[in-house]
Amino acid sequence: MSTLELRDVVKHYATDVETVKAVDGVSLTVSGGELVALYGPSGSGKTTLLMLAAALDSPDSGSISFDGQLLSGMSERDSARYRRRDVGFVFQSFHLMPHTSALDNATVKLTGDGCTLREGRRRALPWLERVGLAARADHTPEQLSMGERQRIAIARALANEPLVVLADEPTGNLDSAATLEVLRLFDSLREAGQTLVVVTHDTRIAATADRMISMRDGAFVEETRLTGGTTGHLAALAGLDG
Numbered sequence: 131m132s133t134l135e136l137r138d139v140v141k142h143y144a145t146d147v148e149t150v151k152a153v154d155g156v157s158l159t160v161s162g163g164e165l166v167a168l169y170g171p172s173g174s175g176k177t178t179l180l181m182l183a184a185a186l187d188s189p190d191s192g193s194i195s196f197d198g199q200l201l202s203g204m205s206e207r208d209s210a211r212y213r214r215r216d217v218g219f220v221f222q223s224f225h226l227m228p229h230t231s232a233l234d235n236a237t238v239k240l241t242g243d244g245c246t247l248r249e250g251r252r253r254a255l256p257w258l259e260r261v262g263l264a265a266r267a268d269h270t271p272e273q274l275s276m277g278e279r280q281r282i283a284i285a286r287a288l289a290n291e292p293l294v295v296l297a298d299e300p301t302g303n304l305d306s307a308a309t310l311e312v313l314r315l316f317d318s319l320r321e322a323g324q325t326l327v328v329v330t331h332d333t334r335i336a337a338t339a340d341r342m343i344s345m346r347d348g349a350f351v352e353e354t355r356l357t358g359g360t361t362g363h364l365a366a367l368a369g370l371d372g
Contacts (some may be wrong), residue, residue, distance in 0.1 A: 132323075133197060134325075136157055136159075136193070136194050137193045138192040138193070139156045139157070139191075139193070140153060141189050150347075151173045152175045153178050156192075156229075156348070156350060158179075162293070164323070164340045165328065166259040166328070167335065168330070170351075176329040176347050179325065180182060180298055184213060186197075189202070196294065214239055217296060220281060220283055224280065226271045228270065229272075230271075231270060232269055236257060236285040237250030237254045239286065239289060243261055243290065250289075258285045261282075261284050262284065277304045280300070292322060297326070298329045299331065300328060300330075315337075341356065
């Protein structure tokens with residue numbers, strides 16, 4: 131099983147008036163088969179932490195490793211390969227191609243890693259089915275609701291069967307029924323041994339995690355370990371039905 135490890139990670143941004151401590155000395159280990167929820171107000175550093183873990187940004191200090199390999203020691207080519215093959219990133223703002231079908235949006239990482247378009251579509255379609263969008267596969271994002279766009283972004287992130295899933299508010303635009311289905315999907319990924327880190331503002335969603343970590347001002351302020359096992363996870367998911 132794959133392990134994501136952050137040690138004493140710092141990322142600060144200088145503005146005209148102050149230095150923003152986006153991530154301030156954070157350490158975190160997430161093992162395969164574990165879902166960790168990052169919970170906290172906007173501006174607390176959650177999204178920055180995900181970007182660092184995905185090698186989409188570099189820390190000022192500290193170390194980040196995946197399966198024992200330092201991300202900061204990778205070449206740009208190896209970093210890009212890590213993002214294509216090992217990471218599934220669900221962006222809060224979707225980052226979809228506007229004039230491209232839902233299915234072809236979901237194939238982007240696959241075709242970028244050498245798949246033919248035909249093969250990419252074959253592999254991506256089951257993920258559209260799992261998020262309930264197979265019937266909308268030929269629609270472009272402009273023809274879809276915000277919640278449907280969110281589900282395309284989730285399918286795209288999972289189509290390459292990544293070892294680690296990093297999701298930024300993945301259910302923020304979904305109704306309760308769609309939220310429940312996505313969280314059941316995440317639970318199946320966890321059962322398969324994938325590593326998941328999910329940013330959320332919703333305590334109901336955080337309650338489905340193995341650990342819930344509260345962030346404020348770039349630092350961890352509280353960690354709650356949830357010990358319900360699979361039964362507890364499914365009970366928490368069932369609570370979203372009400």
